[in-house]
Amino acid sequence: MPKIIGGSLHEHREQTRQKLFAALSTLMAEQGFDAITLADIAHAAGVGRTAVYNHFPDKEALLLGFITHETEQYTATLQRALDDIDDPVEQLRAYVRAQAQLKRVYHVAPGPELRTVLSRGSQARVREHVVVVEQLLRQILAAGVASGAFPEQDLDVTVPLVNACLSGRGVAEDGPARERAIAQTEAFVLRAVGAAVPVPA
Template identity: 65%
Template structure:
């Protein structure tokens, strides 16, 4: 019988899942999701291969649980960051910066895009989690339109355009280049949704 880590079976299961999530993240960063096996992940996590199947029947099930975990945490953190911010412009600034600083699991690795190497069913599940983040941005835009701070616009069309802008480029790691790039992107997004540079509220 495998050794139980923690005072309860629930704590043991949570510990094993955390170890597997960390191993999956590291291996995807190094090699890409398609290049690693469940056995590789188990070995990197220090978990017996047969024990993994008590938690996940296959690699894609592990991936979905990992993304659920990461997305839930990110959405909760983003909601907390937005909780005391009422002005739509300032909410957009928060959203832009949080998205830029997010190291998304969809682009962790060398190799093919993650969504191109998983099954159709898993692609749909991945899309569900992306939509949680997109809905937060949509809510910000709708509130801005309702308040008159933003011009009326097709929110469903604008949201993917903004997110593509944020996820489609690499930002420098060194300062001051990183801050300059983030500031420029922030201003671009604000202007794109109808907030003119001359009337922007200081951050």
Template identity: 70%
Template sequence: MPKIIGGSLHEHREQTRRRLFAALSALMTDRGFDVITLADVAAAAGIGRTAVYNHFPDKESLLVGLITDETERYVETLERSLADVEDPTEQLSAYVRAQARLKRVYHLAPGPDLRALLSPATQQRVRAHVVLVERVLRRILTEGIASGAFPEQDVDTTVPLVNACLSSRRVPDGGPARDAAVEATVTFVLRAVGARVPVGV
């Protein structure tokens, strides 16, 4: 009988999943997803290899679980940060800052691009979670256009263009150079959507 982590079976399952997510995330900072095995993840998490299959049937399912978990947590944090911001330009600026500061960009992990490694079905599952983030941007733009803060434009075209800009570049890891790069990105996106850029920016 495996040892139960936490005070209940539910808590045990949650803590085990967290350990697996943390292990996969750490491994992906050093290696490509293509060379990581479930045995590697189990060893890094301190969990029996066969126990992993009680939670995820394969490596792709584990990756989707990790991305789902991180995306949902990120969107919750992003929504809380926007809750008290009424001005659409300030909302868009906050969205861009949050996206630009993200450390984890899965297709930039070491090794081959993840999109070339995942099955079409898994790519579709990952894409569903990208939509959660896009939904926030879509709402900001739609409300900004309605209020006159942004000029009329095709939101279906603008959303992927903005996110492509944010996901295709990396900012420095820290210090003044990082802050400057983030703020330059904010200014670029505001100008791209036709927002009024604050004086001095």
């Protein structure tokens, strides 16, 4: 019988899933989703191939599990940050900064590569996680409109436009260029939704 990791079977299963997610994330960054196999993921995670099948029937199911986990973590962290801020303008700034902090694209619609390798059903499931994040942005913008911080607008149009802007923008890894890019992105998004903000120098 395989050695149990952690103090219980539940902990063992959770830690194995975390290892698989970490391995998947690393391999996707290095090779892309299409190029890796479940055997590659099992090897990188340090688990037997059978262990992968105990959790996920195939590579797409593993990717969807990863996206679900990462989205839940991200939205919970962002929601906690937003709960400490009352001003919708500052909430929107926090949302923009949180998006810029993401190292992996796990809660947005898949890029061109993933669209070519995922089934329609899986693409629809990924889209469900986009909606979770969009709901947070919608709440911020609705509060801003209600308070007068932002003008009246069609949020069905504004929300996807803002997220498209943020998901398509590359930001430098670190240093002054990164901070400048984030500040300019904040100002751009705030102006786009009608907030009165100064243009950063």
